[in-house]
Amino acid sequence: MGRRKADEAVFDGRGFAASLPLAPGVYRMLNAEGTALYVGKARALRNRVGSYFNATPKPTRIMAMLAQVARIEITVTRSEADALLLENQLIKSLQPRYNVMLRDDKSYPFVLLTKEDWPRIAFHRGPRATPGRYFGPYPSAVSVRETLNLMHKLFRLRSCEDSVFRNRSRPCLQYQIGRCSAPCVGLVDAADYADAVRRAALFLDGRSGELGDELTAAMQAASEALEFEQAARLRDLIATIRKLQARQYVDGRNADLDVLAVAMQGAAACVLLLAFRDGRNLGTRAFFPKTNGEDSADEVLAAFVSQYYAEQPPPAEIVLDREIPERELIEQALSEHAGRKIELRASVRGERAAHLELVRRNAELALATELSSSAAQQARVEALRELLGLAEAPSRIECFDISHTMGEATVASCVVFDAAGPVRAQYRRYNIVFDKSSGIEPGDDYAAMQQALLRRFRPAAEGEPDIVLPDVLLIDGGSGQVAQARGVLEDYGITGVALVGVAKGPERKAGAETLLLPDGREVQPGAASPALQLVQQVRDEAHRFAITGHRGRRQKARATSRLEDIAGIGPRRRASLLRHFGGLAGLKAAAVDDIARVDGINRALAERIWASLHGLAQAGAEGQGEG
Numbered sequence: 253m254g255r256r257k258a259d260e261a262v263f264d265g266r267g268f269a270a271s272l273p274l275a276p277g278v279y280r281m282l283n284a285e286g287t288a289l290y291v292g293k294a295r296a297l298r299n300r301v302g303s304y305f306n307a308t309p310k311p312t313r314i315m316a317m318l319a320q321v322a323r324i325e326i327t328v329t330r331s332e333a334d335a336l337l338l339e340n341q342l343i344k345s346l347q348p349r350y351n352v353m354l355r356d357d358k359s360y361p362f363v364l365l366t367k368e369d370w371p372r373i374a375f376h377r378g379p380r381a382t383p384g385r386y387f388g389p390y391p392s393a394v395s396v397r398e399t400l401n402l403m404h405k406l407f408r409l410r411s412c413e414d415s416v417f418r419n420r421s422r423p424c425l426q427y428q429i430g431r432c433s434a435p436c437v438g439l440v441d442a443a444d445y446a447d448a449v450r451r452a453a454l455f456l457d458g459r460s461g462e463l464g465d466e467l468t469a470a471m472q473a474a475s476e477a478l479e480f481e482q483a484a485r486l487r488d489l490i491a492t493i494r495k496l497q498a499r500q501y502v503d504g505r506n507a508d509l510d511v512l513a514v515a516m517q518g519a520a521a522c523v524l525l526l527a528f529r530d531g532r533n534l535g536t537r538a539f540f541p542k543t544n545g546e547d548s549a550d551e552v553l554a555a556f557v558s559q560y561y562a563e564q565p566p567p568a569e570i571v572l573d574r575e576i577p578e579r580e581l582i583e584q585a586l587s588e589h590a591g592r593k594i595e596l597r598a599s600v601r602g603e604r605a606a607h608l609e610l611v612r613r614n615a616e617l618a619l620a621t622e623l624s625s626s627a628a629q630q631a632r633v634e635a636l637r638e639l640l641g642l643a644e645a646p647s648r649i650e651c652f653d654i655s656h657t658m659g660e661a662t663v664a665s666c667v668v669f670d671a672a673g674p675v676r677a678q679y680r681r682y683n684i685v686f687d688k689s690s691g692i693e694p695g696d697d698y699a700a701m702q703q704a705l706l707r708r709f710r711p712a713a714e715g716e717p718d719i720v721l722p723d724v725l726l727i728d729g730g731s732g733q734v735a736q737a738r739g740v741l742e743d744y745g746i747t748g749v750a751l752v753g754v755a756k757g758p759e760r761k762a763g764a765e766t767l768l769l770p771d772g773r774e775v776q777p778g779a780a781s782p783a784l785q786l787v788q789q790v791r792d793e794a795h796r797f798a799i800t801g802h803r804g805r806r807q808k809a810r811a812t813s814r815l816e817d818i819a820g821i822g823p824r825r826r827a828s829l830l831r832h833f834g835g836l837a838g839l840k841a842a843a844v845d846d847i848a849r850v851d852g853i854n855r856a857l858a859e860r861i862w863a864s865l866h867g868l869a870q871a872g873a874e875g876q877g878e879g
Contacts, residue, residue: 263321269302276335277328278342281350284322288346293335297326313545317350333585336578340562352555353542360389360564361396363403363456369442370417370435371449373409375400387456389564391527391537399456399532404431406489407452409445412436415838458508458530464490510566511607513573514553515615519543520626522619523556526611529567536611538618550576557596558582566590572598573612626672632786633671636724639783640750640769646723647671651754651790652704652737653728654684655798659694661806662686664704665798668722669790681801682707701733705740713744722749728791730755734768754791762788815839818864820857828852829861840865 274296281290294300304310304318329335343351364376366384375396380386390396403409410417410432412424417436426432433440433448440448454463467490474483511526521543527534541556554576561570566586575598576582586594600608637645649669656662662684668675682704686694693699712719725741727733734753741749750770757764763779767787777784815826815836832850833839839847839861848858 263323265305265318265321265324266302268324269298269305272298272301272326273328274298275328276330276332277326278335278338279327280325280342280346280348281317281321282323282325283320288342288348289317289320290348290350291339291342291346293332293339295332295335297328301326313350332581333588336558336581336585337562337589340559343559344563350544352544352546352552354539354556354559361393362386362388362390363396363399365409365449365453365456368414370410370445372411372414372417373400373403373407373452374411385453391525391535395527395534399534403452403455406455406492407448408433409448409452410435415833419833419838419841455530460530508567509569509571509604511571511604511611512553512557513608513612513615514549514556515612515619516547516549516552517619517623519545519547520619520623521549521552522615522622523553524611524615524618526607527567536614538615538622540619540622550574554578554582558585561586561594562589566594568593569595569597571600571604571608572596573608574598629673629786630671632782632789635782636786639767639775639777639781640724640752641771642723642750645671646750648720648722649724649726649786649790650708650722651726651728651794652701652708653791653794653798654697654700654704655795655802656684656695656700657802657806659686659696661802662694662700663798663801663805664700665794665801666704666708667790667794667797669793674793679797680708681797683805697729698732698736701727701729702736702740705737709740709744709746712746721746724750724752726787726790726794727751727753728794729753731768752787754787815861818861820860825852 276293276295277297278291278293279297279301280288281292283289292300301324304314310318327338329338343353347353360377362376362380364374364382364384364386366372366374366382368383371384375393376382376386377393388396390399400411404411404426408431411426412420420436423434423437423439424432427434427439433445435445451463451466454460454466467486471483471486471490474480474486508530509528511528513524515522515524521541523539523541524536525539526536539556539560541552543552546552546555553572553574557570557572557576576596579596579598583594583596586596597604633645636649640646647670651667651669653665654662655665664682664684666680666682668678684700684703686696686699709721712721725737727737730753734751737751741747741751752770753768755766755768757766757776763784764776765784765788767775767777767784769775779785815821815829821829829839829847829850830836833842833846842862844855844858844862847853847861848855850858853861
């Protein structure tokens with residue numbers, strides 16, 4: 253990796269480019285503050301970077317970018333395909349201002365097959381922290397649930413949580429309706445269950461042909477061994493799989509493909525994905541990449557393909573609604589990354605062409621819907637500007653809310669909206685800490701609001717860089733909460749923030765809220781007011797985010813502290829109990845005799861644990877020393 257820097261006052265781009273090698277690599281254009289403006293790849297760095305600084309006319313967007321360039325950094329790579337992969341990684345990490353960017357969405361749903369003695373199959377969304385195999389991503393939660401429904405019918409794998417699995421004494425309803433083999437109570441032996449898990453993985457991998465052949469051989473073997481009941485079950489399983497295969501052929505063969513189309517209006521774009529795995533139609537998903545002024549549909553689709561499939565496993569075939577720049581390079585890079593051949597096709601016939609037309613039409617509809625909702629959002633922002641008497645429409649709105657249960661596990665939330673809607677990456681939660689020595693008691697909403705606001709605005713008052721202040725600050729509450737917020741802003745000398753209280757209406761009726769405006773007025777805009785609709789949207793999101801955080805903190809506190817509050821239960825015994833019963837829920841469901849069987853727990857302590865967990869005794873009663 254090399255770093256070359258010209259004079260930041262006047263960057264000599266032409267001279268810099270002339271010094272670069274003709275090797276493939278990635279270049280990063282930076283402004284005077286060192287912020288990335290653009291990340292690009294090149295077959296020959298000298299030629300590509302030099303093309304920005306020649307006399308050829310360039311789009312306004314590119315000229316605006318070049319005017320800010322203070323230096324350029326490069327990384328030489330082994331091949332152009334490596335450059336493409338590195339480019340995608342840097343775009344994701346640096347988020348340059350002038351690149352087309354696929355908005356980061358960590359909510360893709362997967363099918364999870366856990367890695368344990370008795371694996372379970374389950375819906376999964378979020379970080380892949382649980383050991384096991386993840387199949388997907390699927391376009392929607394519905395397609396995952398349909399797949400799980402099919403897997404339970406075919407392979408009868410368990411879906412229950414480990415805490416339930418370890419504490420069952422009889423089969424559950426899933427066994428009764430033929431959707432689970434009841435490994436929890438030993439109604440299936442380990443070898444047969446492991447075979448079912450392996451076959452399920454084959455099916456999810458799209459290898460149903462191989463699975464069908466294996467099952468046929470197993471059926472014949474069972475028949476020859478006179479195990480006719482087993483042979484009949486395998487026969488029915490084979491028939492179901494063959495029936496699925498007969499319905500799932502696309503153009504005469506099992507398909508493992510994605511179909512992509514892009515629709516654009518100005519600089520707004522929608523990429524629609526239709527996914528097939530093993531011929532099964534998994535449905536569609538719409539993406540709205542951030543184009544940053546790029547108005548070429550070809551470039552947007554190329555950026556989407558390279559960025560999306562750098563993160564998600566690509567199918568063998570990707571059908572596109574148009575030719576994209578550097579298709580062969582992207583195809584090569586994806587193939588190398590996946591370790592198998594990936595084909596990008598833009599010219600198709602037959603059923604694939606019909607799928608492509610369907611996707612193209614739905615991309616246009618999805619974009620129109622998104623733009624109409626964006627227009628409505630802009631109208632609400634403008635209405636709020638008029639209501640508050642601001643010179644310009646607010647570009648950043650923050651809202652604070654407090655959530656607790658009778659003072660327990662108090663959490664404050666801060667949500668952020670811009671002109672386009674919620675900016676979830678900038679949401680924050682604050683765990684409120686109460687200090688009795690200073691007179692702050694649990695349940696004091698005013699003190700909780702003050703503490704959250706102090707933590708939010710202290711960095712700005714202390715001059716920390718890159719702290720962005722809101723144009724409008726919404727406080728979910730009445731005059732008391734607003735007074736706390738005003739005091740914090742005044743103490744820190746923060747000005748230019750329009751402070752608005754949102755007081756609930758009679759009987760908490762939506763649309764009857766009273767707004768406490770910065771000039772001291774109290775107004776009730778009414779349910780039909782676009783300004784109030786925006787305030788309600790932001791306030792409701794703050795409430796949702798706060799209560800979700802509160803519930804999580806409350807559950808964690810109850811799960812970790814209830815046992816430790818019992819005399820005689822220390823970290824070792826607590827860990828032993830939770831490990832034995834698979835968690836607090838399993839322990840709570842256990843009888844006293846079961847608890848007493850755990851190493852280090854005698855009968856008296858087991859009775860005390862049971863009583864405490866069921867609210868029948870004081871957790872701190874006298875007892876044995878810490879284990």
